[in-house]
Each structure stands twice: as C-alpha cells, then as structure tokens.
Amino acid sequence: DVKVTQSSRYLVKRTGEKVFLECVQDMDHENMFWYRQDPGLGLRLIYFSYDVKMKEKGDIPEGYSVSREKKERFSLILESASTNQTSMYLCASTTGELAKNIQYFGAGTRLSVL
C-alpha cells in the first residue's frame, strides 16, 4: 500500500523560529510537492521537486524553501515563521507518468505560528 508520511500532525511555533516540515514517501516517486491548504482557497502549491536536488517554485514560494537530498524525502523549511504561515501543510508525491498522474497525499501538518 502506498504511503506518504508527514513527520508531525500538529506543530506550534513562535514567530521568527525556523521550522522544518518533513515528508517521506515509500513509492520511489520522482515528483514531490508541498501545498498549503486554507479555507476558501483550496490547495496552493508552494514548491515541487521532480528529482533529487531539483526544485521549482510553485504559486506561493515566498517565505519558504525546500530540500530534497534523497529521493524519498522532501523537506519544507520556513526560514523565519510568521503568523500568516499558520495553515495546514500537505505533502504529495506522484510517479510523473501522465497517464496515471495520481498524487498521493500525506495526512497533513497543522502549523500554528504564535
């Protein structure tokens, strides 16, 4: 069974802290994604990666960075957390095959920045 695991379900951090959100997939997928989910806005893409050490900005990359040192792991970094980054963060992965292109999601990390 496919699995995308996010390291924390809930996090509470203070303004200005550096925050790491970790995501691991066990499906040998090439592509991995970080989204944030906010009420009324749906899912917005922050960053994605199509290979190890490769990354591309999504629609809302400001205030975030990412790291992909190994194929199975994709980390989202908030360099200096701010209250407007309080949100639900979802990680996803996919094989990248157009005919399939099903994204598999983790359960999400709900981050509160105080």
Added chain:
Amino acid sequence: GNSVTQMEGPVTLSEEAFLTINCTYTATGYPSLFWYVQYPGEGLQLLLKATKADDKGSNKGFEATYRKETTSFHLEKGSVQVSDSAVYFCALSVYSSASKIIFGSGTRLSIRP
C-alpha cells in the same frame, strides 16, 4: 492559463439525496481531470479521474463525465450516505515536466442522517 472553478459550499443534504457538485475548467491543451476527497482529519485521496473527452470516471457510487464541449466535470451520486461527508476537490493536470495538478477551492459536503 489553467484553472478550476467549483461550486462553493457548504452543501448540506439528507441521507439518500441526489448529489451534484459542479466543476468547470479552463486549460491549454488536453487536461486530465480528477476528483479528490478529503475526509475529516486526513489528507486528500483520489476519488475518480478521466483522461480524455467523454470518459466517465466512477468510484464508490460517484461518477463524473469529462465534457469537453462545456469544459465541465461535475461530480454526481445518486444516493448519498452520512459517510460521504467530506471536502471534495476538483482538479486538472496538463502535461509538464513535473505533472503539476491544479486544484479547485474545495466543496464541503455534510450529510444529515
């Protein structure tokens, strides 16, 4: 550009009612279309998909037909259950190097017993 528009919620229905959640899209090229569902406290999971015009995706009693002429992919179910209460996202993907998916804003569905 590519975008997805779906009906705003919340949608509240009684058990066994008929469900329609509208979804329309704009896309360059020929997109694949998806419905994802998010149950309370969980991540999203694929409900159904269609990869070309006139395809019908179906799963768990839900159906959606890829209508190129109306650029729509409406989600339907003939008789909803309390367990269908969730948030439903319409989405599309267009070929690119990283197979990005564009999501609609989501529709929250609540079913009354």
